[in-house]
Amino acid sequence: MDPQVFEQEWSSLLDGEADEKLVSVDCSVETELCQRHDVSSFPAIRLHHQNGRRTRYRGPRKASEILGFLRRTTRPAVSFVTSQNATAFQAIDDVVFIGRFGPDHEHLRSQFDQAARTYHDRFSFAVAEARQGQEPTLACYNNLDGEHKSTAEFASPRAIPAFVKLCSAPLIPELMRSNELSFYESRKSIVHYFVHNEKEREAYVAEMRPLAKKLREYLHFVTTDANEYADAAEMMGLRRGAGGLSVQNPNTGDVYPYARREKITAATVEAFLGDIVQGKVQPWRGDAGHDEL
DSSP, X not given: OOHHHHHHHHHHHHHHSOGGGOOOOOTTTOHHHHHXXXXXXXXXXXXXXXXXXXXEOOSOSOHHHHHHHHHHTTSOSSEEOOTTTHHHHHTSSSEEEEEEEOTTOHHHHHHHHHHHHXXXXXXXXXXXXXXXXXXXXXXXXXXXXXEEEEEOXXXXXXXXXXXXXXXXXXXXXXXXXXXXXXXXXXTOEEEEEEESSHHHHHHHHHHHHHHHHHHTTTXXXXXXXXXXXXXXXXXXXXXXXXXXXXXXXXXXXXEEEOOOSSOOOHHHHXXXXXXXXXXXXXXXXXXXXXXXX
């Protein structure tokens, strides 16, 4: 992330939180302190607990995400909910998991607790007592994308961590070098959208979420930082470092940059995708112009 962008996010946190909770350290000056806390890349965030324990923050460098992380640390890794407060807990975080395990499901409860300890910095977890004779279940509430999933399949010892990963995956993720291979390996076509700031990203995701949900069996919708990955936009048939939308077919290598005059909306993108499928849009060949209808 651009240091100036992160500085703005961090400043907004300072404005909203008590000063004594948040401290900024210049590692070019406090080199020994940063080395002692194993800071090797920037920006880095560490949470220091009163008992001396230290937690690394591994999420997005956004004020809202960091604040959510801080709030999670005030709760136990696994909360207990009842029929009276379960609904309220479902909305307590962006992604929430509630397991229902009876006395005969101690091994599943142990696996759930382990997953909660592993992902407590990113999601919220709770358990509710299962009724007598009730099958154990695990429910997930992805409030960002408005999705609810549940499972009762626990045959694999990796079933719970796999479910956590599945349900917490955003519908329109940010494409980065650390995750790009997973999208290309799926062989689905990719709808790229290049943004310059978080406000652009959030507006695009909100607009495209219903379409991404409708077409997710066939397409990946992703966003990419146009500032950090300026060369990627150029490879997608857009101007270097520019914003915009382009569709890529990993199977053929074809790229279809959106060059129409209409504003990018869910409706115009759906129409553009339909025209690509029908052969009405020719792939970009790396020349100065774009073939259109």
